Amino acid sequence: MNAPLAPQGKIEFIDLKAQYAALRDEIAVRMQKVLDHGQYIMGPEVKELEAALAAHTGAKHCVTVASGTEALLISLMALDLKPGDEVVTTPFTFAATAETIVLLGGVPVWVDIEADTCNIDASKIEAAITPRTRAILPVSLYGQCADMDEINAIAARHGLPVIEDAAQSYGATYKGRRSNNLSTLGCTSFFPSKPLGCYGDGGAIFTSDDALAQAAREIRVHGQSARYTHTRVGVGGRMDTLQCAVVLAKLGRLDWELQRRRELGARYHERLAPLNVKTLAVRPDRDSVWGQYTVRVADRARVQSVLTQAAVPTAVHYPRPLHRQPAYAHLGNPDSCPASIAAADEVMSLPMSADLSDADMDRVVAALAAAVGPRGQ
Numbered sequence: 395m396n397a398p399l400a401p402q403g404k405i406e407f408i409d410l411k412a413q414y415a416a417l418r419d420e421i422a423v424r425m426q427k428v429l430d431h432g433q434y435i436m437g438p439e440v441k442e443l444e445a446a447l448a449a450h451t452g453a454k455h456c457v458t459v460a461s462g463t464e465a466l467l468i469s470l471m472a473l474d475l476k477p478g479d480e481v482v483t484t485p486f487t488f489a490a491t492a493e494t495i496v497l498l499g500g501v502p503v504w505v506d507i508e509a510d511t512c513n514i515d516a517s518k519i520e521a522a523i524t525p526r527t528r529a530i531l532p533v534s535l536y537g538q539c540a541d542m543d544e545i546n547a548i549a550a551r552h553g554l555p556v557i558e559d560a561a562q563s564y565g566a567t568y569k570g571r572r573s574n575n576l577s578t579l580g581c582t583s584f585f586p587s588k589p590l591g592c593y594g595d596g597g598a599i600f601t602s603d604d605a606l607a608q609a610a611r612e613i614r615v616h617g618q619s620a621r622y623t624h625t626r627v628g629v630g631g632r633m634d635t636l637q638c639a640v641v642l643a644k645l646g647r648l649d650w651e652l653q654r655r656r657e658l659g660a661r662y663h664e665r666l667a668p669l670n671v672k673t674l675a676v677r678p679d680r681d682s683v684w685g686q687y688t689v690r691v692a693d694r695a696r697v698q699s700v701l702t703q704a705a706v707p708t709a710v711h712y713p714r715p716l717h718r719q720p721a722y723a724h725l726g727n728p729d730s731c732p733a734s735i736a737a738a739d740e741v742m743s744l745p746m747s748a749d750l751s752d753a754d755m756d757r758v759v760a761a762l763a764a765a766v767g768p769r770g771q
Contacts, residue, residue, distance in 0.1 A: 405745050405754045407707040408587045412749035413651075417643055424639040436615075437635035443642050444598070450645075453575040453600035455607035458633035459614050462561040462583025462597040463490040467497065468631055469557050469579045469599055470529070472609035475500050479528035483559075484514040485715040485722075486734040487533045491559050492716050496725075500528070504717045506731040507535075510675040512688070512741070515733070516541040520548050530556045534563035534573055536674065536711070537589065537655070538682035542568055542576040549577075557581060561597075562685030564590045565652040569679050574600040584633075584641055589655065589683045590648060592637040651748035652683050658750055659684040665759045670766040672740075686711050687746035691766060694742055700765035706758050709743045 406412070414421065428437060440458055448456040459465050475481070477499025483491055485504045492502040503522050508515045514532045530549050532540040542558065549556045556577035560566075564582045566573040566589075574580030582588070584596035599610050609626070612619050617628030659682055663673050672690040676682050688711060691697045698708050715734040716722045729735075744758055 403705070405706055405757060406747070407709060407745050409745075409747045409749040410586055410591075413644075413647075413747065416749070417647060420643040420646065421640060424643040425636060428635050428639045434635050435632060437638075439635050439638040439642060440633065443638040446642065446645055447598060448600070450648075451572045451575040451580070451600055453580065454602035455600065455604070457599040457601075457607060457610040457614065458638060459597045459599060459610075459631045460633055461595040462581060462585060462588075463494060464614070464629065464631040465561075465581035465583070465597040465599045466490060466494040466531075466557070466559060468610050468613045468629065469581055469606075470494055470498055470500070471613050471627070471629075472579075472606050473529060473555055473557075475528055478526065480524060480526045481529045481531050482519055482522045482527060483531040484533055484535075484734070485717040485731050486512060486712065486737055487535060487559065487716065488561070488712065489716060489719070489721075490561075491531065491533055492722055495531070496722070501526075502716070502722065502725055503527070504726050504731050504734075506733045507737060509733045509737070511538060511540075511677070512536065512674060512737050513538065513540040514545075516544040516548070519545060520551075523548075523552055523554075527552065527554060530554055531559060532556070533559040533561075534566060536682065536688050537563045537566055537659075537685035538674075538676055539563060539566055539568040539573050539576065539680050541677075546577055555579065561585075562588065563683060564588065565648065566683045567681050574598075575602070578603065579606060584637065587685075589652065589685050590641065590644065592633075592640045594634075594637050596633045596637040596641065598633075654748040655683045655746070656681055658746065658748075658755070659687055661755065662687055662744070662746075662759075665755070666762070668768055669759075669763055670769050671762065684746050686743040688741050688743045690737065690740040691742050692740065694740060697762070697765045698742065701758075701761045704757070704761035704764070706761045707745060710741060711743050712738060712741070714738055 561583035580600040613628040614631035617626040
C-alpha cells in the first residue's frame with residue numbers, strides 16, 4: 395500500500411455551504427415572507443410544501459411533521475399500534491426505526507439484511523410474522539429502496555400495513571415509482587444532511603389512504619380534529635413554517651441534485667472498482683440517491699485513520715446493529731442477524747453531496763487507494 399497523502403484543503407463530508415451559496419437568494423425570499431406574515435406555526439408554507447411533495451412523489455397525501463422520527467411515531471400511532479404488538483424490521487438502521495416502536499410498547503422483530511445492499515432481506519420476512527405482527531417496517535437504507543413489491547406482497551397475504559422508513563431515500567425510484575409512495579405509509583426526514591433537507595429538524599408522512607392521512611394530521615397537533623377538540627391521543631409534531639420555507643426554496647434545484655447524486659454514486663462505483671473495497675449493489679429495477687455513499691472495508695479503523703491524515707472525512711452508519719445496542723438487546727438473540735453484524739464491522743461512508751467536486755472526489759479516491767491498495771492485494 396502507498397504512503398498516506400499529504401493533507402490539503404478541507405473536504406466537506408456533506409457540503410451544505412455550497413448548496414446554500416447556490417440557493418441563497420431563494421432561501422432569503424422564502425424566509426423573509428414567513429418573517430413578514432408571522433405565521434410561524436402552520437403557516438401557508440406548510441400546505442404549499444405538502445402539496446408540492448405529494449405531487450413530486452405521486453402520493454395522494456403528504457403530512458409534514460417535526461422530524462423523521464416523528465413521522466415514524468405518528469404513522470405507528472395512526473395504525474393504532476398497541477403494547478405487545480410486533481413490527482417486523484431490520485436491526486441495521488438508525489435507532490429511530492426501532493425506538494418509535496418501543497416507545498408505543500411495541501416489539502421490534504429483527505430480520506437480517508442482504509449483504510450486498512444492506513437493506514432488509516425480503517426473503518426472510520415471512521418467517522418472522524406471527525399472530526402478533528401488526529406491521530412491516532423496511533428501511534430504504536443509504537438512499538436505495540428495499541424490495542418493496544415483494545414486501546408488499548407478503549404484507550397483503552397477511553393483511554398487514556407496510557411503513558417505508560425512507561429517511562435517507564427521498565427522490566429515489568423503484569420500478570419507475572418514487573420512494574415514499576410505495577406502500578401504506580412512507581416516512582422521510584428533512585434533517586439537513588438528507589437528500590432533501592431543511593435547516594433544522596423536519597419530516598413528512600406520505601400515504602394515499604384518506605383515513606390514515608386524517609389520523610396523522612390530527613395526531614401531529616395533539617390529537618385535535620378541531621381546536622380544543624381532542625379526538626385521539628396525539629403529540630406536538632408539527633413542522634414549523636420557517637423550515638417548510640427552506641425546503642420550498644430547495645425544490646427548484648432538487649431534481650438536479652438527485653440526478654447529480656446518482657451520477658456521483660455511479661462515478662464512485664467506477665473509480666473504486668479496482669480497489670480493495672466492496673461497493674454496495676444497486677438493483678437494476680431501482681436507483682439510489684445515496685443519502686450516504688457507503689462502502690465496506692476490512693480493518694476499518696486503520697483505513698479511517700489513513701483517510702483522516704489525508705484530510706478526507708468519513709463516518710460509520712452504523713457501528714453496532716440495534717439488536718446489540720444496550721437499549722434493545724433484551725428484544726432478541728444478539729447473535730442473530732449475522733449479515734447485520736458483519737456489515738456493522740465494515741461499513742464506512744465517504745463524502746457525498748450534490749456539490750461534491752470532481753477534484754474532491756479525486757482526493758477521496760486517491761486517499762482510499764493509498765489505504766486499501768488494489769483489489770486482490
